[in-house]
Structures are given as C-alpha cells and as structure tokens.
Amino acid sequence: MNQAASLFDPAEHAERASPPDKPTIIAALQAQLPAEMILTEAEDLRPFECDGLSAYRQVPMIAVLPATIEQVQATMRVCHAMDVPVVARGAGTGLSGGALPLDNGVLLSLAKFNRVLDIDTQNRRATVQPGVRNLAISEAVDHLDLYYAPDPSSQIACSIGGNVAENSGGVHCLKYGLTTHNILQLEIVTVDGERLTLGGASLDSPGYDLLALMTGSEGLLGVIVEVVVKLLPKPELAKVAMVAFDDVRAAGDAVAAIINAGCVPAGLEMLDSPAIIATEEFVHAGYPLDAAAILLCEVDGPAAEVEEDIERVREIVAGCGATDVRISRDATERALFWAGRKAAFPAMGRISPDYYCMDGTIPRKALADVLIGIGELSKKYGQRVANVFHAGDGNLHPLILYDANNPGELENTEAFGGAICELCLEHGGTITGEHGVGVEKIDQMCVQFPAAELTQFHAVKAAFDPRTLLNPGKAVPTLHRCAEFGAMHVHNGQVPFPELERL
Amino acid sequence: MTLTTSRDNTRDDPRDNDIAESLAAAVTEAFENSTPIAIRGGDTKAFLGESGSAEQSLDITGHRGVVSYEPGELVITARAGTPLADIERTLADSGQALAFEPPYFGDAATLGGTIATNLAGPARPFTGAARDFVLGARIINGRGEILRFGGEVMKNVAGYDLSRLMAGAFGTLGVLLDVSLKVLPRPRAQVTQRFEQDQTAAIQNFCQLGRKPWPITASYWEDGTTYLRLAGASSSVSAAQKSLGGEMLSDDVAFWRDVREQQRPLFTDAKSLWRLSVAPATPVLDIAGTTAMDWGGALRWLAGNDDEQGIRQRISQHGGHATVYRGQASSRLHPLSHSMMAVHTRLKNALDPAGILNPGRMYADF
Numbered sequence: 001m002n003q004a005a006s007l008f009d010p011a012e013h014a015e016r017a018s019p020p021d022k023p024t025i026i027a028a029l030q031a032q033l034p035a036e037m038i039l040t041e042a043e044d045l046r047p048f049e050c051d052g053l054s055a056y057r058q059v060p061m062i063a064v065l066p067a068t069i070e071q072v073q074a075t076m077r078v079c080h081a082m083d084v085p086v087v088a089r090g091a092g093t094g095l096s097g098g099a100l101p102l103d104n105g106v107l108l109s110l111a112k113f114n115r116v117l118d119i120d121t122q123n124r125r126a127t128v129q130p131g132v133r134n135l136a137i138s139e140a141v142d143h144l145d146l147y148y149a150p151d152p153s154s155q156i157a158c159s160i161g162g163n164v165a166e167n168s169g170g171v172h173c174l175k176y177g178l179t180t181h182n183i184l185q186l187e188i189v190t191v192d193g194e195r196l197t198l199g200g201a202s203l204d205s206p207g208y209d210l211l212a213l214m215t216g217s218e219g220l221l222g223v224i225v226e227v228v229v230k231l232l233p234k235p236e237l238a239k240v241a242m243v244a245f246d247d248v249r250a251a252g253d254a255v256a257a258i259i260n261a262g263c264v265p266a267g268l269e270m271l272d273s274p275a276i277i278a279t280e281e282f283v284h285a286g287y288p289l290d291a292a293a294i295l296l297c298e299v300d301g302p303a304a305e306v307e308e309d310i311e312r313v314r315e316i317v318a319g320c321g322a323t324d325v326r327i328s329r330d331a332t333e334r335a336l337f338w339a340g341r342k343a344a345f346p347a348m349g350r351i352s353p354d355y356y357c358m359d360g361t362i363p364r365k366a367l368a369d370v371l372i373g374i375g376e377l378s379k380k381y382g383q384r385v386a387n388v389f390h391a392g393d394g395n396l397h398p399l400i401l402y403d404a405n406n407p408g409e410l411e412n413t414e415a416f417g418g419a420i421c422e423l424c425l426e427h428g429g430t431i432t433g434e435h436g437v438g439v440e441k442i443d444q445m446c447v448q449f450p451a452a453e454l455t456q457f458h459a460v461k462a463a464f465d466p467r468t469l470l471n472p473g474k475a476v477p478t479l480h481r482c483a484e485f486g487a488m489h490v491h492n493g494q495v496p497f498p499e500l501e502r503l
Numbered sequence: 504m505t506l507t508t509s510r511d512n513t514r515d516d517p518r519d520n521d522i523a524e525s526l527a528a529a530v531t532e533a534f535e536n537s538t539p540i541a542i543r544g545g546d547t548k549a550f551l552g553e554s555g556s557a558e559q560s561l562d563i564t565g566h567r568g569v570v571s572y573e574p575g576e577l578v579i580t581a582r583a584g585t586p587l588a589d590i591e592r593t594l595a596d597s598g599q600a601l602a603f604e605p606p607y608f609g610d611a612a613t614l615g616g617t618i619a620t621n622l623a624g625p626a627r628p629f630t631g632a633a634r635d636f637v638l639g640a641r642i643i644n645g646r647g648e649i650l651r652f653g654g655e656v657m658k659n660v661a662g663y664d665l666s667r668l669m670a671g672a673f674g675t676l677g678v679l680l681d682v683s684l685k686v687l688p689r690p691r692a693q694v695t696q697r698f699e700q701d702q703t704a705a706i707q708n709f710c711q712l713g714r715k716p717w718p719i720t721a722s723y724w725e726d727g728t729t730y731l732r733l734a735g736a737s738s739s740v741s742a743a744q745k746s747l748g749g750e751m752l753s754d755d756v757a758f759w760r761d762v763r764e765q766q767r768p769l770f771t772d773a774k775s776l777w778r779l780s781v782a783p784a785t786p787v788l789d790i791a792g793t794t795a796m797d798w799g800g801a802l803r804w805l806a807g808n809d810d811e812q813g814i815r816q817r818i819s820q821h822g823g824h825a826t827v828y829r830g831q832a833s834s835r836l837h838p839l840s841h842s843m844m845a846v847h848t849r850l851k852n853a854l855d856p857a858g859i860l861n862p863g864r865m866y867a868d869f
C-alpha cells in the first residue's frame with residue numbers, strides 16, 4: 001500500500017528550487033564515491049522502500065552506502081550543494097516511518113559502518129560505528145562481564161545509530177535509563193559535510209548539551225557516524241517474578257504499588273490476555289492462559305539485595321490481588337519467563353495478518369484507566385488489540401490487529417491509533433515514548449504541541465539545517481499541516497491553530 | 504497540557520506563587536527593547552561562568568512552589584524559584600530524593616539555578632547528572648513566549664529534547680519556569696569505608712571497582728585516603744562492606760555533604776580552584792597543585808595553581824576540560840572550538856534571537 005503520497009504534503013517542499021535531475025546528481029556523487037556505493041536502479045532501491053512501519057512505502061531516488069566518514073561528508077557536500085534531501089537509515093527497524101525515503105532524495109544507509117572500533121575496559125566505554133547492532137555491543141564486551149544497558153526488543157537487528165536517533169528504550173530502562181543516559185560522545189556529520197564531536201570522554205563537556213539535543217532528533221539535525229557508549233558491569237544476580245492477575249485494574253495498581261514501595265525494578269513489563277494467549281501458544285513460556293494480565297517484574301543487583309527485593313515484590317503483589325506469583329529459580333527459568341515477552345511481536349504476526357504497534361507514555365497511575373479505555377475503543381472501532389508494554393515506565397504498546405487486504409481496515413486502524421494517542425494525552429501523557437514521531441505521528445504532534453512550541457522546534461532545526469535537507473517532512477509538522485489537520489480534527493471542542501488561515 | 508496541578512503531598516506555603524505571566528511580560532519587553540537581562544535565582548552560583556554583560560536583572564525567586572508531586576510517579580514538578588531545600592525536604596518526607604545530589608553552595612539555592620548549572624554531587628557517576636533527571640520544563644524563550652517541552656512521564660520522544668538542553672545552559676537559552684524531575688527512593692542503608700592509598704592506586708582501584716557490580720554510590724580520594732560510599736539494601740551493603748574491608752567512617756553523611764559543598768579544607772583553603780573533568784582512568788595529571796578526586800576519578804579538583812594556559816593545555820591533551828571555580832581566568836568555562844562556537848551561537852539565536860538572556864554568562868561570544 002502506498003501511503004507516501006498522502007503523507008507528504010507537496011506544498012511543504014514546493015518552495016524548493018527545482019534541484020538538478022537524477023543523472024546530474026548521480027554524476028556528482030560518482031565523482032566523489034566508488035560507483036558500487038551508489039544505487040540507482042529500482043530493483044536495488046526496493047530494499048530501502050520502507051522501515052518497520054511497512055504501511056508506508058516509497059522508493060528513494062538514489063541510495064548511497066558509504067563506508068567511511070569522509071565518504072559520508074562527501075555525500076553530504078554533494079547533496080547540500082545540489083539541494084537534494086537526505087534520509088539517513090540504520091537497520092530500518094524504526095516503527096514510525098523515520099527512515100521512509102523521499103522520491104526526490106538520497107537514502108543514506110549506514111549499514112557499512114558495522115565495526116566496534118574500540119573497547120576501553122578501564123573507562124568502561126566502547127567506541128562503535130553507527131551501523132553496529134545494539135546487541136552486538138553487549139556481545140563484544142560479554143567476556144569482560146560488561147554490557148550496554150538499553151535493550152530495545154529489536155536489539156538483535158536495530159543499529160546503535162538508529163537508537164541514538166530515536167532515543168530508544170528497552171525493557172531495562174526503568175532502572176538504567178534510555179539511550180540518552182547511556183552514551184558519552186557522538187561524532188556527527190552536519191548537513192554541509194562538516195564533522196563535529198559532541199560530548200566527550202569525561203562525564204560532561206563544556207557548552208550546551210548537544211549530545212542531549214542530538215539524541216532523539218530522528219535524523220533531522222545531523223548524521224551520526226560514531227558513537228561512544230557507556231558500559232556497565234553485569235549485575236551479580238537477576239530474578240524475575242511472573243505475576244498473574246484476573247483483573248487488568250489490579251495489575252495496573254500493582255505496578256504503582258511496587259514503585260510506591262520504594263522498589264526500582266530493572267524491568268516491569270505487562271501483557272494483557274490477548275497477548276498472553278498469543279505468546280503462550282507460540283513459545284510456551286508457562287504463562288497462565290486464564291489470566292487477565294501478567295506482570296514480569298525483574299529485580300537485579302547484588303545478590304543479597306535481589307533476594308530481599310524479590311520477596312518484597314511477592315508481598316506487594318499479593319496485597320494487590322495477584323492470583324499467582326512465580327519467581328525464577330535459575331537463569332534458565334528466568335530466560336523462559338522472558339521468552340514470551342520477547343516473542344510477543346512475532347506471536348502477534350501469527351494470529352493476525354498485520355498488526356500496528358502503537359507507542360505512548362502515560363503516568364503510571366493512569367495505566368488501568370487507559371487500558372480499559374483502549375478496550376472500549378477496540379469495541380468502537382471493531383478491531384482487536386493486544387497490549388505488551390513497559391508498564392514500569394508507563395510506556396504503552398497497544399498492538400492493533402488488522403488485515404491490510406480488507407478494504408478500509410488500515411485507515412480504520414490508523415484512526416484507532418490516533419484515538420489511542422489522544423487518550424494518552426488526556427491522561428497527561430505523550431504520543432510517543434520511544435518509537436519517535438517520524439511520519440506516523442506527525443499529525444498527533446499538532447495535538448500535543450501548540451504553534452509556538454512547533455515554531456521553536458523549527459528554529460532549532462534551522463540552526464543545524466536551514467534549508468531542511470535532512471529528513472524533511474518528519475518529526476515536526478509545519479503549521480500549515482497542523483491547520484489542515486485541525487480542520488478535519490477538532491480536539492476537545494477547540495480548533496487548533498485558530499490564528500492560522502485555513503488553506 | 505502535560506502538567507497536572509494536583510497538590511497531593513505538597514506543603515502549602517504562603518509564599519508559593521505562579522508569576523510566569525509577569526516574568527514573560529518582562530522578557531517580552533526586554534526583547535522589544537533589546538535590553539539584556541540577567542536571570543537571578545538565589546545567586547549562590549554566581550562564581551560559576553562569567554558575570555555576564557546584562558545590567559538589568561530578572562528576579563525569579565517569586566516564582567516558587569511545588570506544582571505537583573506524587574511519589575508513586577517518581578516525578579516532582581516545581582517552579583524554578585523554589586528553594587532547593589524545600590524540594591529536598593518534600594521528597595525526604597516521602598522517602599525519596601534527587602539522586603544527583605545537587606550541591607547548594609548557599610542556603611538560597613533554587614531549583615532553577617541547580618538545573619541551569621547542571622551541577623551534581625558525588626553520586627553523579629553512579630546515578631546521573633541533573634540533566635539525566637530532567638523530564639520536562641516550562642520556559643520563557645528570548646521572545647517572551649512561554650513554552651512547554653517534555654512532560655511528566657518517564658519516556659517522551661515527541662519533539663527535540665529541549666528541556667534537557669536547558670540543563671547546563673546557564674539560562675542563556677530560556678528562563679526556566681517549571682521543571683519536572685525524575686526522583687528516586689532513598690537507599691535503605693548507607694555506609695562509608697576509608698582506605699589509605701596514594702593517588703595512582705586510587706585511580707586503579709576506582710577502575711577495578713567500576714567493573715564489578717558493587718553497590719557503590721560515591722568514591723572520593725583526598726590526601727592519601729580513598730572514601731567509598733556503599734548504599735542500597737542493608738543486606739547487600741553489609742556484604743560489600745565485609746568483602747571490601749577498610750575502616751568505617753563514623754559521620755559519613757556530614758563527610759559527603761562537605762565534599763559536595765566544597766567544605767573540605769582543600770577547597771576552603773584554596774585561593775585558586777580548578778575543576779578538571781576527565782575520563783576516569785586518566786593517570787595522575789602532571790599539573791602542579793594539590794589534588795582531590797571525586798566521581799571515581801572522573802573529576803579532579805586542583806587547588807593552588809593559577810596557570811590557566813598550562814592547565815588548559817594539559818587537560819586538553821587528556822581529552823578533558825577545565826573550569827575555574829576560584830581565581831582569575833580569561834575564560835572561566837573551557838573555551839569552545841571554532842566550529843562548536845558557531846553551532847552554539849546559531850542555537851542561541853534560535854531560542855533567543857535578540858541575545859537578551861544572560862548574554863556573556865557562559866562565553867563572551869553569546
């Protein structure tokens with residue numbers, strides 16, 4: 001299904017002076033880079049047409065696969081000089097269409113940057129190229145009893161560059177933080193091909209915290225070409241409690257109760273009944289099929305503390321009406337309990353032709369209300385939904401099940417997704433906790449942010465990329481786009497952007 | 504939109520007040536007249552950075568009070584003029600704390616100044632800096648507009664992370680109005696062990712300890728003695744205490760407060776004081792003066808040396824940076840490279856186009 005046409009408002013790019021034609025751009029790139037790094041034919045470009053949000057597809061004009069920082073710089077210089085937009089791409093696992101190519105742009109793949117450059121045990125850090133897979137970092141330092149903490153569920157495939165661009169989280173970020181908390185230094189190439197070092201070897205650096213600004217900027221401010229990550233010592237012990245509830249509200253309240261009791265679990269995940277049934281049939285992790293929800297609560301740290309805390313967790317959940325509590329007895333059982341959670345996405349793929357993974361964060365206290373609200377929306381939109389998510393962070397991932405072959409079902413799914421976003425906002429949350437805005441949530445940004453904030457975002461973008469050549473049309477909507485969106489979409493009875501003329 | 508106004512668990516103080524609108528009006532006027540303004544909180548950190556060129560000041564201490572705090576959410580939102588001590592007391596009542604252990608440098612310290620300078624205490628390498636705990640902020644930009652970024656939830660990637668960018672920006676990118684911070688439970692137990700060792704041995708020790716999951720939350724060295732603070736559940740703290748050995752320090756809470764507030768003799772006696780930020784395993788620096796180390800070796804304090812050029816040159820060779828806390832220097836913060844300065848001025852311009860917010864407070868260039 002090609003949605004790209006409706007997604008990109010041509011008016012947003014209309015003012016761009018017409019760039020040189022494709023052969024001229026190819027020739028200019030060929031003058032700088034080895035020919036095999038430049039892909040121009042439809043069949044070679046096809047693999048780049050979408051990321052993990054496959055409902056949106058667009059073949060790029062050209063794909064470039066550089067292997068050195070100098071080649072990235074050369075590519076950026078050519079594109080900058082010729083006014084060609086550039087979309088950076090890591091592993092393409094993004095779920096918000098951030099790496100969706102442009103038909104008039106260059107797709108810059110960082111796939112060849114796949115080496116771990118340095119492991120500094122003394123300073124507990126590793127220098128890696130952006131295309132290195134998240135899990136490959138932890139694997140490279142495993143023998144040193146160190147690891148890289150953020151662990152997105154996609155960690156076997158996603159790249160560290162993509163993680164930085166999205167500020168990705170994972171199961172363990174409740175205790176260990178997001179990508180932004182676990183990196184020390186970035187090497188970036190700017191839109192005009194300049195190389196900059198952000199952050200440094202020490203725990204802080206002079207000037208503004210550009211490391212923070214770059215993290216989560218979705219490829220709009222610069223191309224990440226090298227990353228220095230923090231490494232942590234592996235915890236002495238980790239135990240996971242698998243807790244069943246016969247009521248979603250009780251499970252939601254147990255999450256708040258655990259945090260309230262002064263525990264900070266390493267991970268605190270929740271699966272609802274549809275998710276439990278689908279994953280159990282797939283991997284047999286031993287999840288109780290009759291439960292309305294289960295919590296996986298992992299505690300890690302020094303052995304004595306883990307033993308103490310896991311018992312506290314047992315008491316707390318018992319007080320919250322848990323129907324069953326099982327605590328992993330060894331590493332094998334712990335892995336088994338987690339196996340279900342980790343296989344949840346593929347399991348959904350087995351029970352539905354397509355699913356749409358949503359992402360929003362809410363205050364923990366609203367968990368039960370929002371889950372029940374999603375259940376009501378599911379009835380309203382007539383589509384099934386399963387929930388597997390980072391409950392400890394209040395980060396929801398409702399999976400809407402659909403079949404793209406049924407006419408109108410994708411559109412209905414998207415409307416359902418939009419309604420979930422707004423439900424999150426109504427409860428004091430945000431439209432995206434970790435998957436980014438990309439193209440997917442661009443309209444919901446108009447609901448979350450007033451015009452002044454969006455204007456400020458554009459000004460920040462202009463400080464790095466005044467001609468909006470880096471990943472244009474993503475992450476931050478233009479005010480005109482919001483005005484158009486608002487015309488068909490009135491939030492809480494208020495027309496957004498009343499000050500703007502309707503186009 | 505994302506900030507609630509629930510006042511559960513917050514104490515009512517007659518001085519609590521939201522004066523955001525009048526502060527914004529003052530900034531708007533300054534913007535229209537291109538009048539530089541110096542943003543003032545408790546004035547406890549004036550010694551950091553440059554004095555700035557603004558003659559008119561904007562007092563934010565009237566903008567105070569906790570806006571919302573629910574311990575179960577691990578989030579507190581407070582106005583920038585709120586005394587830091589009030590915030591820490593409110594948190595302590597619920598068994599929670601600001602895990603970055605912000606230094607006060609005076610009773611009048613406010614939340615705004617704490618975030619604007621991004622200072623953190625001895626726990627920094629183990630729990631994070633002020634910037635790591637920022638979840639959201641309401642600010643006034645240089646046009647006098649009130650803007651809200653981030654929120655009160657743990658994870659939020661909608662839009663650029665401008666609230667975190669405010670940490671350490673010394674108010675040059677916006678006037679902080681309200682800040683939402685992640686908070687953490689206080690450790691249930693804490694103990695500090697001391698060991699006699701020279702600086703080289705201490706650096707080695709810090710590196711080795713850092714590679715193992717010890718429950719360490721502070722590590723400091725001064726005058727031939729290493730101090731390790733262990734914290735967490737009492738069972739794990741006493742287990743670690745046994746295996747690590749050393750001699751137990753009696754009043755360790757006071758000791759770490761003195762380290763944090765620079766009340767140790769090395770600091771109080773120093774006529775010139777430099778803060779050197781380096782990679783933790785950096786060997787003993789070949790720079791004259793008296794040294795102490797915090798942050799497991801990543802922070803080196805240097806007293807009794809005022810050779811700005813020499814210090815900066817040496818520290819740059821080690822990939823670190825040097826800030827002067829006391830004494831003379833042509834640039835109090837570590838100078839930026841040409842290309843970095845260009846990025847900084849463009850970013851400054853994006854948030855404060857007239858250059859009226861704390862100009863010259865960080866660097867003479869902006």
Ligand SMILES: Cc1cc2nc3c(=O)[nH]c(=O)nc-3n(C[C@H](O)[C@H](O)[C@H](O)COP(=O)(O)OP(=O)(O)OC[C@H]3O[C@@H](n4cnc5c(N)ncnc54)[C@H](O)[C@@H]3O)c2cc1C
Binds near residue numbers: 151471
């Ligand atoms: C099954 C599954 C589970 C997932 N689970 C999680 C999860 O638990 N937590 C989570 O946070 N995410 C999760 N994701 C989403 C996704 O994996 C992350 O967003 C990931 O960080 C994307 O990395 P990538 O290398 O695939 O990036 P891409 O998809 O290639 O790109 C993502 C964005 O980053 C930009 N980008 C990529 N590389 C660079 C670079 N070098 N420089 C500048 N910009 C760049 C792109 O332009 C794009 O905007 C999941 C995805 C899937 C498919």
